Structure formats: C-alpha cells, structure tokens
Amino acid sequence: MAVQTVHKSKDSGASDQRQVAPRDWRYQLRKTLRRPQFWFGFTLLLPTLIWYWVFSYRPIIQAFRLSAVHYQILNPTASKFVGLDNFSTIFEHPLFWISVQNTLTWAVLSFLSTIPISMGIAVCLANIRRGRNLYQGLIFLPVVVSLVAVLLMFRMLMDSEVGQFNQILRGLNLPESKWLASTTSALPTAVGIGVWKSLGFYVVILTAGLLGIPQELYDAALVDGANEWQRFWRISLPLIGHTLVLVTVLLAIGALQEFTLPYILTGGGPGNATYLYNLLIYSEAFTDLRFGTATAAALLQFFFILIISVLQLKLLRPTWSY
Amino acid sequence: MNIDTKEATQAVRYRTDRWPRRVNLGQTVLHLILLALTLVTTVPFVWMIFASFKNFKELVSTTALLPKVWTLANYEGIFSRVNFIAAFGNSVIAATTVTVATLFTSAVLGYIFAKYHFWGKEQLFLLLLVTMMVPFAVVLVPLYITIGDIGLINHLGGIIVTGLWSTFGVFFMRQFMESIPSELIDAARIDGASEWRIFLGIVVPISTAPLAALAVFVFLGNWDSFLWPLVVLNSPEKQTLPLVLAGLRNLFWTRYEIWAAGSILTVAPVMLIYSFASKYFIQGIAMTGLKA
Numbered sequence: 158m159a160v161q162t163v164h165k166s167k168d169s170g171a172s173d174q175r176q177v178a179p180r181d182w183r184y185q186l187r188k189t190l191r192r193p194q195f196w197f198g199f200t201l202l203l204p205t206l207i208w209y210w211v212f213s214y215r216p217i218i219q220a221f222r223l224s225a226v227h228y229q230i231l232n233p234t235a236s237k238f239v240g241l242d243n244f245s246t247i248f249e250h251p252l253f254w255i256s257v258q259n260t261l262t263w264a265v266l267s268f269l270s271t272i273p274i275s276m277g278i279a280v281c282l283a284n285i286r287r288g289r290n291l292y293q294g295l296i297f298l299p300v301v302v303s304l305v306a307v308l309l310m311f312r313m314l315m316d317s318e319v320g321q322f323n324q325i326l327r328g329l330n331l332p333e334s335k336w337l338a339s340t341t342s343a344l345p346t347a348v349g350i351g352v353w354k355s356l357g358f359y360v361v362i363l364t365a366g367l368l369g370i371p372q373e374l375y376d377a378a379l380v381d382g383a384n385e386w387q388r389f390w391r392i393s394l395p396l397i398g399h400t401l402v403l404v405t406v407l408l409a410i411g412a413l414q415e416f417t418l419p420y421i422l423t424g425g426g427p428g429n430a431t432y433l434y435n436l437l438i439y440s441e442a443f444t445d446l447r448f449g450t451a452t453a454a455a456l457l458q459f460f461f462i463l464i465i466s467v468l469q470l471k472l473l474r475p476t477w478s479y
Numbered sequence: 480m481n482i483d484t485k486e487a488t489q490a491v492r493y494r495t496d497r498w499p500r501r502v503n504l505g506q507t508v509l510h511l512i513l514l515a516l517t518l519v520t521t522v523p524f525v526w527m528i529f530a531s532f533k534n535f536k537e538l539v540s541t542t543a544l545l546p547k548v549w550t551l552a553n554y555e556g557i558f559s560r561v562n563f564i565a566a567f568g569n570s571v572i573a574a575t576t577v578t579v580a581t582l583f584t585s586a587v588l589g590y591i592f593a594k595y596h597f598w599g600k601e602q603l604f605l606l607l608l609v610t611m612m613v614p615f616a617v618v619l620v621p622l623y624i625t626i627g628d629i630g631l632i633n634h635l636g637g638i639i640v641t642g643l644w645s646t647f648g649v650f651f652m653r654q655f656m657e658s659i660p661s662e663l664i665d666a667a668r669i670d671g672a673s674e675w676r677i678f679l680g681i682v683v684p685i686s687t688a689p690l691a692a693l694a695v696f697v698f699l700g701n702w703d704s705f706l707w708p709l710v711v712l713n714s715p716e717k718q719t720l721p722l723v724l725a726g727l728r729n730l731f732w733t734r735y736e737i738w739a740a741g742s743i744l745t746v747a748p749v750m751l752i753y754s755f756a757s758k759y760f761i762q763g764i765a766m767t768g769l770k771a
C-alpha cells in the first residue's frame with residue numbers, strides 16, 4: 158500500500174509530517190463498503206433494478222423489436238424482420254380509422270363533460286359550510302367501486318326494452334332512447350357512464366386545490382367589490398392552475414387508453430360505434446394472435462399520447478403562483 | 480390599512496340583505512346542487528341492491544324500488560353456476576400480496592431516494608420515472624411473452640409478480656419522506672441504530688398516513704384490474720373477481736337479476752370498508768393530487 162509514513166520523532170511539532178493515506182479509488186471503495194447505508198441501499202436497489210429490467214425495461218425494448226418483425230408464436234426465433242410493414246398493416250386495418258375516430262371523440266366528450274361538471278361541484282363543495290365530508294364521501298363512491306360491477310349495473314339499467322331508465326321515461330310519457338343499442342347514442346352514453354364513474358375522483362382533487370387557496374385573497378377581493386363570478390374567474394381559477402393541468406393530463410391519458418369500459422359494456426358497440434383503439438390492440442394480440450402488429454399499434458398510441466402530454470404541459474403551464 | 484373584514488363585508492350590500500336573515504340563499508342553492516349529484520351517484524347502487532332480490536319478471540315489469548317478492552334465488556344461481564368463492568379468494572390473495580409488497584418496496588425506495596445521497600441518484604430516479612410514461616398496452620404483449628417464459632401463465636403469480644414494485648408508489652413516498660427532518664435520522668445514527676432499525680422504527684411510523692393512502696390506492700387498483708388478469712388467467716378456477724363477473728354476461732344472458740346479485744357481491748365488501756374509512760380514501764386521493 159502506498160501509504161507514506163514518516164518517522165515519528167519524540168518531539169512532534171507542528172512541522173512533522175502526518176500519516177497520509179492517498180484518496181484513491183481503492184480507499185474510497187473500501188470506505189464505502191464499510192458504511193451500513195451502502196449495504197442497506199445496495200440490498201434493496203439490486204432486486205429493484207433486476208425487477209425493473211425484467212418487467213419494465215426489457216419489455217419496452219422487446220416491444221420495439223416485436224413491432225418490427227412478423228412474430229411467429231410457435232417459433233419466436235424464426236420471426237422474420239419486416240421493418241415498418243407492421244405499421245402499414247395497422248394503418249390498412251379496416252377498423253383502424255374507426256377506432257381512432259371513436260377514441261378521439263371519446264376523449265373530447267369526456268373532457269368536455271368532466272372538467273366543467275367537476276369544477277362546478279368542487280366550487281360548491283369548497284363553499285358550503287357543513288356536510289362537506291358527507292357529500293364528498295357519497296360523490297366519491299362510484300370511484301371506489303369495481304368498474305365491472307358498475308358496467309353490468311348500467312347495462313341492466315339501460316336495456317332499451319326492460320331497462321329501468323326507459324321504464325321511467327315511459328312512465329313519465331317522455332320519449333325513450335335506445336341508449337347503448339343505437340349506433341348514434343352508444344358512444345355518448347358510454348362516455349356518460351365513464352364520467353359518472355370517475356367524476357368523484359376529479360371533484361376531490363379540485364376541491365382540495367380550491368380549499369388550499371387562502372381565505373384572505375377572497376376577503377381582499379370582497380373588500381374591493383368583486384362579485385362571485387369575478388372572485389371565481391380571477392382568484393380561484395388561476396390559483397388552482399397547476400391542479401387543473403394535472404387533471405387535464407390525467408383525463409386525456411386515461412380517455413385515450415380506455416379498454417375495460419367498452420369491452421364489457423358493449424364489446425365494441427352496436428356495429429363499431431364504441432370500438433376504441435385499445436380494443437383493436439387487444440383483438441390483434443389475443444384474438445388474431447398477431448403480436449407484431451399489435452405491438453406496432455400500441456407504439457403508435459404511445460407516441461400519440463407522448464405528443465399530447467407534452468403539448469398539454471407546454472401550452473397549459475400556468476404562469477401564476479403565489 | 481387594517482380593515483376589519485367583517486366591517487368591510489358589511490360595507491358591501493347584497494340583494495339578499497333584504498331577505499330574512501335565516502334564508503341563506505347561497506348555501507341552500509349549493510346544497511341543492513350537491514344533493515342532486517349525490518342522488519345521481521347513489522341511486523343506481525340502491526336500485527341494484529333491491530334488484531338483486533327480485534325475480535326477472537318483477538325486475539322488468541315495474542319501476543318500483545322494493546321487491547314485492549323477496550327472493551334469494553339469484554344468489555343461489557350465482558353460487559351454483561359460478562365458483563364465486565374461489566374467484567373472491569383469488570382476488571383477495573392477489574390484491575393483498577401486491578399491496579403489502581408495494582408498500583414495502585415503495586417505502587424503502589422512497590426513503591432511499593429521499594434521504595440517501597449517492598452518485599447517480601437523480602439519474603436513477605429519472606430512469607424509474609420514465610417507466611411511468613409508457614402506456615401499458617405497449618408492454619402488454621412483451622410482458623405476456625416474458626410471463627410465459629417464466630411459466631406463470633394461468634397462475635396467480637403471473638398477476639402478482641408484475642405488481643411488486645410501483646413507480647408511482649416510490650414517487651409518492653419520496654415526496655412525503657423528503658419532509659421528514661433528517662436530524663431525526665442523524666440522531667438515531669449517532670445513537671448507533673442500524674439502518675433497518677432507523678427505517679422500521681422511525682421512518683415507517685411517521686409515514687403511516689401516506690402509507691395508508693398508498694395501500695388503498697394500490698389495493699383498489701389491483702382488485703379492479705381487468706386487462707392483465709384477462710390476458711394471463713385462462714381457466715375459470717384461477718380467475719379473479721372482475722373476470723368472473725364479466726363472464727356472467729355470457730353465462731346468464733340478459734338474466735339481469737343475476738347480474739345484480741353478482742355485482743352486489745363484488746361491491747359489498749368494498750362498500751363496507753368504504754363506509755368506515757371514506758375519509759382516509761378521500762384524503763389519500765387529495766394528497767396525491769396536491770403533491771403532484
């Protein structure tokens with residue numbers, strides 16, 4: 158070891174040279190290996206990284222490889238490289254454009270209904286004096302409950318002959334609707350059910366945001382003579398800007414990836430009215446067993462979602478803060 | 480200028496000042512709106528509970544809420560045709576295992592990323608975070624192939640092993656643990672506590688609130704998970720509850736009263752827990768939103 162020692166003289170004065178251990182990497186390594194924190198972190202990070210590699214990173218890399226080959230399930234190593242052919246196959250799939258259109262319509266409809274309604278309810282909740290917890294608890298109920306159970310419930314209620322909705326309308330002599338059975342009303346109805354299910358979630362987030370605004374700001378505005386609308390538009394809305402952006406991004410990402418709802422509620426809808434993009438991916442992968450094209454379709458969706466999220470964050474980032 | 484708020488409020492006259500003081504129009508309107516929404520949210524469930532006790536003829540003929548003839552035949556139908564108990568058990572095993580594992584890994588990793596300092600820490604964290612951005616559909620097929628290679632297809636382990644770590648959980652716990660004063664941990668170290676002792680004895684007890692919120696979040700997410708179990712679990716006795724419930728559509732075609740019974744069976748446990756713990760559920764979600 159290159160430790161430089163000096164004779165230790167009896168009279169150790171200030172001019173004596175001390176033992177100096179060089180700060181080279183071996184020394185640092187041994188020092189680190191001695192620290193208990195190192196071992197704690199190491200023994201926990203190692204399985205973590207292994208898990209992430211096997212179940213996260215490797216699948217992502219595999220996805221890129223899968224999308225570029227014609228995958229043979231029975232003999233994977235014989236899969237032929239086809240480059241971008243899978244992508245063009247997907248574009249030419251008869252249901253591709255229908256599913257894209259349906260998915261985008263779904264996203265827009267659910268966005269346009271969820272944001273105003275949940276914002277309005279959040280304002281109500283933030284301004285009432287008593288019973289807030291009770292209301293929140295009941296409004297949040299659909300979020301907690303199993304989606305599949307809820308979907309069965311609504312299929313039952315919205316059956317066009319025997320369902321309760323139409324029975325009530327019949328009883329009130331109002332025109333009935335075909336709800337999930339008609340190609341024009343199926344998508345909006347399904348969106349409505351989705352909104353019903355997730356409304357409480359967004360209401361809770363927005364209410365929490367609203368309640369975080371200090372009361373003094375409202376008092377100051379009141380003193381300056383602001384009415385309710387101005388107080389909302391000039392104070393509440395800007396100050397929950399970052400919460401609203403979060404809600405927007407969550408909504409968009411969620412709506413673009415709907416699978417369970419259309420699969421169970423309508424199986425794609427009367428005709429293809431509720432055939433969403435993820436149904437296409439699923440059927441390509443597990444009904445037609447074409448893994449290559451299915452993954453290509455999924456990658457397309459990934460890029461789209463990425464672009465949308467980046468756009469949203471760039472365009473909507475609020476400039477106010479307090 | 481120090482204006483007393485009450486005086487200032489009184490300086491502004493409202494139309495409603497002319498009304499008798501007990502009528503608080505603003506509050507009443509708000510309560511009416513909220514009441515309406517609450518009805519919309521809860522009436523379907525109330526309807527379903529009673530529908531599960533009706534027979535088919537009664538269900539489709541009247542809109543009356545309460546059944547004229549109470550029957551348990553629907554529940555009998557479910558238990559006889561479908562192995563509901565097995566599915567329930569599968570769901571419970573999967574959800575609790577995943578929740579416990581995720582809580583542990585998220586807490587530990589959150590602690591490491593919040594309180595430890597090492598070379599490459601932020602880069603590593605970013606690497607982990609990136610995986611959250613990839614939608615599940617992208618890794619659906621590769622994961623299926625991987626699980627197949629491991630041999631866990633049609634096995635409960637197939638849906639458990641993919642849920643052991645949660646990037647969201649790590650992110651969430653790290654956010655919280657950054658607010659734990661480092662002095663506590665340093666003091667414990669000086670007193671000679673081992674790292675595990677520090678973690679289990681100081682960090683975890685402080686973090687019970689976010690841990691509980693995370694537990695609720697992960698449990699519900701796994702309990703209601705549909706796509707991945709649909710792909711992995713093929714045989715009926717291995718399936719989880721949502722799969723079995725969805726199968727009722729085909730097994731009991733338009734026998735809505737049986738659907739109602741199945742739905743209530745699935746929903747009842749969660750609703751029961753929710754009725755006691757709703758505050759914690761909601762606080763957890765609110766915490767998520769505020770931290771993000």
